[in-house]
Amino acid sequence: MKKIKIKKMTIIASCVFLLALIAAGCGKKEPSEGFNSDNDITVVARDAASGTRGAFHEIMGIKQKQGNEEVDNLVVGALEFDGTDKVITAVEGDSYGIGYISLGSISERIKAVKVDGAEPTVENVLSGEYPISRPFLLVTKGSESDLVKDFLDFAQSTQGQQITTEMNFIGAAESSSEYTASGMLGTIKIAGSTSVTPLMEKLQEAYIKLNPDVNFEMQSNGSSQGIKAAIDGSYDIGMSSRELKDDEASQLNRHILAIDGIAVIVNRENPVDNLKSQDITGIYTGEITRWSEVK
Helix, strand or coil: CHHHHHHHHHHHHHHHHHHHHHHHHHHHCCCCCCCCCCCECEEEEECCCCHHHHHHHHHCCCEEEECCEEEECCCCCCEEECCHHHHHHHHHCCCCEEEEEEHHHCCCCCEECEECCECCCHHHHHHCCCCCEEEEEEEECCCCCHHHHHHHHHHCCHHHHHHHHHCCCEECCCCCCCCCCCCCEEEEEEEECCCCHHHHHHHHHHHHHHCCEEEEEEEECCHHHHHHHHHHCCCCEEEECCCCCHHHHCCCEEEEEEEEEEEEEECCCCCCCEECHHHHHHHHHCCCCEHHHCC
C-alpha cells in the first residue's frame, strides 16, 4: 500500500509541475491573433535596373506609355530591392508582403500564388495558361570571339538546355545539338540579371568541367547594367531578364537562353492562394491597399 501511495503522489506532483510549466509558458508568449486582412499590404518590388521589374511591370500594366515616355506607376512607399533573395527575405519576414520573383527561385520560404487561376509552373507557362513570362537573354556586341561563341554554343546545346530545364526554366534554343569540347582557353566576362545568374552559374560549372582552362568573371548587377556593359564592351556577355529596347537591340546580338515565368509571392501565413491580374496591378499601383479589398 505504501508503494501505491508513493506512486500516486509522484504522478500528482508531476502533473502539478507540468501545469506550472504550461502556465509559465502562456504568460511569456502572447496568443497569436492570426492574419488580419484589414492590415495594409506591404508592396515589395525590384529596383529600377532589374529586368524582372521591367518585364513584370510592363506585362501587368504597372508601366504605361504616356505620350513618348514610359511611366512606371509603382505605388509610392513600395520597398525596392536589388536582388531576388532580398525580395524573398522581405516577403518571408512580413505577413502582409507581396513580391515577384523568377519561377526558378520559388522556395518553401514563401508562397507562390496562382494568377487568374493558373499555378506558376513550367507546364502552365508553356501552354500560355500562366500569364506572366519573359525571356532570358544573353547579349553580345559585334563579332564574338571564338571562346564566347563556343560558350554560347554550349549554353544552347543539348547539355546546356538540360541544365536549363533541371532548374525549372523552359529551354528556348530553336535547335539544340550535342556539344563537343575543343580545348578552349581564356576568360569570359559576364554581367547582368540577378535572375539569370543562378542558371548562368550552373552553365559555367558544366562548361569548365569540359574546358578546364577557361575562367569566368561574373557581375550580378541587374539587366540594365549587363546590357550597358555589353554595349560599351567592358564585358563579353550581358545577361538580361527582359526584352531589349529598340535602341539596345540595334547595337547587340540577341541570344535566347530560356523562357521564365514570373511568380507572384506572398508570406506563408497569408491565406490568399489566387490573385486576379487586375488585383495585382491594383496592389502595385496603390489602388488596392489592404488584403480585404482583394476579391
